[in-house]
Amino acid sequence: MIKGENPTFSYYIEQRLRHLTVPAIVRSLDDRLDDLSPEGLFVILVRYAKPTQIRWLKEVRARLAGVALLIDDDLRSVVVGPDGSLRYKANLLRLGVLPLVQLNALLSHVWTSTGALAEVLGGQRAEVQVLHPLPPALRPKDLIPSGRFPTLRIVYHATGIHRQEHAFLQPIIRRVLNADPALHFEVLADGSIANGWHNAGLPIGRYTVRKTMRWLEYATWGHNSGADIALNPLLNTKTNKVRADTKRVDVARLGAAGLYSRCDVFNRCAVPYESHLPNDPDAWVSEILRLAANEVELRRAKQASFKSLEKMIQLADVNFPF
Template sequence: MQVLRDIVYQLLPRPRPSGAPMEDGERVARRLLILSRHPNPSFSYYLDERAKTLGDIPVITKGLDDPLDAIDSDGLFVIICRYIKQPQLRWLEEKRGTLAGVAYFVDDDIPAVVTGNEASWPYKLRLIKLAVRPLPRVNRLLTHVWTSTETLASALSMRSHRIDILPPLPADAADVAINGKDDGAAPTRMVYHATGVHRREHEFLMPIVKAAMEKHGNLHFEVFAAGPLARRWARQGIDPARTTIIAPLSWPAYLAKTTHHHADIALAPLLSGKTNASRSDTKRIDISRLQAAAIFSQCQTFERCAIAGELHIGNTANEWLAAIDLLVGDRARRLSARDATRHSIERMRRHATPTFPGIRFEPLSGAG
């Protein structure tokens, strides 16, 4: 079965720019259009802050079902964020001659997700419909391809087509007020926030969390899970009075929840595998917003912006239990780890340029 998965993985289309490059390697644009399944984390992590730096340049954001007919395509640069539907694709094809360029941005190894055994079939079918099937037509329009990591660029690269890296650019962590209510008297709140795509990580954590909860009577646990995963968590025999299982939220609801409901400990396991190898470290942003002390898997993804004081451990049950014990029992260590991840967001901002690769934006004539 794995051999068949590998064959299909190689056969699925990859993004590749077919548009003629500019002689100086840079395109001039006068306005920006972002097509996105809006709102979503990819837009928030990678595009939103960069778009805010463009000053007087008009920035238009459209959801996948929004019509584009009223948009002036002259000098327009278009960013396709992961997905596109047929009506918008047809509009781009019709306006191709007037566009300044088209970029495709992706932050997941979508062929690996489609051919892997973790994601649900409804999610895979959505990827096929919105990201895989349109790609041959999208490729004929593309002048740029951007990915979130070097590893993902390597996985998706084909021949000599250039792929630029667009690392995450979070909002300034200094703008977030620190919650100082960790006085050790209230229950210690531990969370694992991940979608069903991380099925293996859920399964890895189940016995670890059960053991930690049995050991620490003051520990409360919250996990995002639905369907079979939620049922499996419920069958772990963990005290239901201290456990909350929440169905995954929409992106706006998740932002609101994690902004106003903080945690003490956030679990961030990442097991080895083709899909995970291409991921970026955006989980840091969520954990910083939660104002939690993180436990990270020791891996290349989380090493990128690591800060002294964080906990990075191997993927063994003993190491994870020991890390949870440490943070539950040592408030000072917990606060130190929390502050370290907050500082890692500052490092993430320093590592990311606020520009879009290969584009020079110039105001419309007479602007200002």
């Protein structure tokens, strides 16, 4: 198993390892592999591979039981798309896209996070199979409403590859904060995206822009910090159409009510009392203000976040598709 500290490993691999009946060895992207005995070993690559690891795979491929690559994004579309920094795209190209030229001849399996992504990656030498997310379960008491009335915390937690969603939300948040003085908004953003929020005309003192964090730091911080309403817009782009619905896990970890774009991605684990909205700013403003004004409805929507996580776990197969 080659992994790094990233949500892909947490949401697709970690829980399934607990169900294995054979020993598993986990190595990070920077670890060596040449100290492993390859006899009968099944190797799972999580998104990326480095040249030294590919060289080792080539040397021992005949002695391995198999090699699988887990992909949870259309990496090529991200690289050529409008979102994401040049540095991020360069890393994707170096670690995720270019290695496929050599990996294709070595792979016995390709696992994707969604059926839509499997269709995009069809035609590979290896069989393409869907591996749905299997996140850890959260106890209901972890999702008790934060009780932060009269100040409610609205959050948007996304990376720089969602630049268009940041731009979509900025006028929405400006209207919401101006309409209800009891609301505070928090966003994770860096660089030009952070500057965009500071220049969005939001009321001074009513919003917080935090720097993005490494995955494990964010997961711990999110669990401890909590939130009331978590926004999850997803615009109609080629990259977004093949995404998985793992943002639901982040929403549940926060103990928040989730607002989602109405689309196939989020329909998969939809449950009653969730908010699924068209990508119309008026609809988002209206729904945010509705939940903020009604503690009973907000509490019900927060509990729905837990129910949707339960549904995600129920829909997932705990076994790897070897």
